[in-house]
Amino acid sequence: xxxxxxxxxxxxxxxxxxxxxxxxxxxxxxxxxxxxxxxxxxxxxxxxxxxxxxxxxxxxxxxxxxxxxxxxxxxxxxxxxxxxxxxxxxxxxxxxxxxxxxxxxxxxxxxxxxxxxxxxxxxxxxxxxxxxxxxxxxxxxxxxxxxxxxxxxxxxxxxxxxxxxxxxxxxxxxxxxxxxxxxxxxxxxxxxxxxxxxxxxxxxxxxxxxxxxxxxxxxxxxxxxxxxxxxxxxxxxxxxxxxxxxxxxxxxxxxxxxxxxxxxxxxxxxxxxxxxxxxxxxxxxxxxxxxxxxxxxxxxxxxxxxxxxxxxxxxxxxxxxxxxxxxxxxxxxxxxxxxxxxxxxxxxxxxxxxxxxxxxxxxxxxxxxxxxxxxxxxxxxxxxxxxxxxxxxxxxxxxxxxxxxxxxxxxxxxxxxxxxxxxxxxx
Ligand code: AMP
Numbered sequence: 168x169x170x171x172x173x174x175x176x177x178x179x180x181x182x183x184x185x186x187x188x189x190x191x192x193x194x195x196x197x198x199x200x201x202x203x204x205x206x207x208x209x210x211x212x213x214x215x216x217x218x219x220x221x222x223x224x225x226x227x228x229x230x231x232x233x234x235x236x237x238x239x240x241x242x243x244x245x246x247x248x249x250x251x252x253x254x255x256x257x258x259x260x261x262x263x264x265x266x267x268x269x270x271x272x273x274x275x276x277x278x279x280x281x282x283x284x285x286x287x288x289x290x291x292x293x294x295x296x297x298x299x300x301x302x303x304x305x306x307x308x309x310x311x312x313x314x315x316x317x318x319x320x321x322x323x324x325x326x327x328x329x330x331x332x333x334x335x336x337x338x339x340x341x342x343x344x345x346x347x348x349x350x351x352x353x354x355x356x357x358x359x360x361x362x363x364x365x366x367x368x369x370x371x372x373x374x375x376x377x378x379x380x381x382x383x384x385x386x387x388x389x390x391x392x393x394x395x396x397x398x399x400x401x402x403x404x405x406x407x408x409x410x411x412x413x414x415x416x417x418x419x420x421x422x423x424x425x426x427x428x429x430x431x432x433x434x435x436x437x438x439x440x441x442x443x444x445x446x447x448x449x450x451x452x453x454x455x456x457x458x459x460x461x462x463x464x465x466x467x468x469x470x471x472x473x474x475x476x477x478x479x480x481x482x483x484x485x486x487x488x489x490x491x492x493x494x495x496x497x498x499x500x501x502x503x504x505x506x507x508x509x510x511x512x513x514x515x516x517x518x519x520x521x522x523x524x525x526x527x528x529x530x531x532x533x534x535x536x537x538x539x540x541x542x543x544x545x546x547x548x549x550x551x552x553x554x555x556x557x558x559x560x561x562x563x564x565x566x567x568x569x570x571x572x573x574x575x576x577x578x579x580x581x582x583x584x585x586x587x588x589x590x591x592x593x594x
Contacts, residue, residue: 203532503577
């Protein structure tokens with residue numbers, strides 16, 4: 168079968184890589200793809216925010232399955248348009264994707280369905296922010312309601328700081344677009360966990376859990392990024408805890424969306440804080456995470472096409488997802504200056520070609536391009552160096568050894584990926 172993947176980052180490279188391993192797949196296309204994906208799939212240029220362009224590609228190419236990577240195509244309703252035209256597509260409808268595209272919707276939804284989350288207030292102007300702040304102790308979390316590529320959350324230590332952050336969100340100076348809603352949230356403490364569930368509108372089943380590293384600097388310092396690395400292990404949560412998260416968060420969300428007439432299909436990524444009061448939802452994403460996917464898919468033993476089909480057909484309850492035991496990691500090599508200003512077009516050396524790579528160490532491309540037959544940087548996050556092994560330390564050793572061979576001008580990466588888990592891992 169012919170499969171089209173929409174998107175062009177490390178997550179999509181990992182999806183294309185997993186699809187290429189499936190005996191059910193004969194051809195993979197990717198729109199727009201990137202310099203690394205081009206080695207595995209035919210890439211088609213597209214603007215992932217342009218609905219017509221994307222629909223036209225599907226109509227022209229007639230893939231048997233379309234898989235949507237990023238949130239932007241979901242938010243503009245690509246799934247709805249493709250379903251209308253009777254194409255098979257993996258991902259949620261625009262209405263179901265509101266769990267991610269509107270934090271205000273997600274908070275009210277969780278309240279309606281008794282899903283544990285931080286106390287909050289939704290404000291539509293600065294007067295409301297001023298008024299509601301009285302109910303919060305400091306620090307308080309101020310969140311832009313709409314999509315913000317990880318930049319819409321500000322932790323504030325005073326009312327004044329919170330009002331300033333909200334003002335910048337309403338005016339558009341923080342994110343480039345003016346927000347109509349701002350969410351104030353109780354500050355939670357604890358370990359963070361990303362829990363991934365496959366959903367088919369009725370059922371939710373567990374895929375895996377992971378942890379990512381959002382801050383640019385070692386020791387979790389410096390500004391937030393899209394993610395500087397991630398890891399996934401068997402022991403990241405106990406089997407009892409995973410069951411609890413599946414039942415009380417993922418399945419409850421699927422049931423709630425179903426009862427409201429917006430069945431949720433696709434990947435539900437639950438960002439959880441393990442607080443002293445129990446697990447609480449920080450946010451939902453309605454797609455695979457980046458860079459968690461680059462770590463998780465290395466461990467996936469089940470044919471990924473079976474996951475997509477189970478979600479589309481409503482048969483996820485009949486699927487057992489097998490993950491390779493042990494651990495996997497992903498370390499991001501980023502451009503110097505990221506997440507601030509950075510240069511592009513720097514030539515990358517030391518990469519093995521796809522043919523030379525093993526299935527245990529894979530370098531996925533996040534932001535690369537081919538210029539004059541040379542692979543160059545083309546984004547803030549450039550490469551996602553990923554490895555799988557029987558334990559975390561071995562996976563890290565493999566990934567860092569691979570990374571040591573690679574260089575480009577200004578390259579930066581964190582040397583402490585999975586540091587907290589490593590301290591807890593039994594010797
Ligand atoms: P979000 O995009 O909502 O997941 O937020 C991004 C990051 O901000 C999370 O991964 C947390 O580290 C932090 N964060 C978000 N909400 C809270 C909260 N209520 N309390 C503490 N930290 C938070």
